[in-house]
Amino acid sequence: MREVMVQYLQHRLLRWFDENQRVFPWREARATKYQQIVSEILLQRTKAETVARYYDTFFSKYPDWEALCGATLEELEEVMRPLGLYRHRARRLYKLTEDLRRRGGQLPGDANELRDSGFVGLYVTNAFELFILRNRKPLLDVNMSRLLKRYFEPGDFIDVRFDKEVQELANDIIEVRRCKELNWAILDYAALVCRKRNPLCGECVLNKYCKYYAQSRERSDQSGRGEHEAG
DNA sequence: AAGCCGGGGCT
């Protein structure tokens, strides 16, 4: 049954993605490796739509690695202030430029090298592998975590970083040819349909097998009226 | 495992 659910989710979300995907500049073919990596740092704990609005402000000021390497820490803080988390992000980007200078302008060759340079965590490392090295890796964030948790095993939410179950699910689910697209599909679907608040379970293309949907149906049946809480 | 960072958009 687990395998049926996995294949159903992969198939349904890829099909949904082809019709309903969100359009972002960092996803387009003309986005450089530099833009792809830096964008992941801009996206941390920040709405994708917010980053999309801010995108040109940042990349017109720092169009490539060379421009970024010329920036001071104070400059970076100032530029990223409207985005929030600006001190952390500025420090991270600054460490990134230091790391680049050390290796003579070359990007890390593998994920271990990236982690060792000490300015990113698991999420950005996976993004680096997925987009730059073209390995099959999950963009496992709160959104993917919520979607997988609801679909496969609704229950208490644990921090993604300590939830081995969700990590294994995420690694299983992205084993498809269109791995990058499926990752984006999950993020988009979690943002638009499988939302944290008020998920649109009624029109969800996964609700045939979704455990969370089944549970909420039972609850609303027992309550007598058609009301159902989201949560 | 919990606290903290953070401005801005959405409800």
Added chain:
DNA sequence: AGCCCAGGCTT
């Protein structure tokens, strides 16, 4: 006025 957001680091 409160909640939330493509995480990661410190305690």
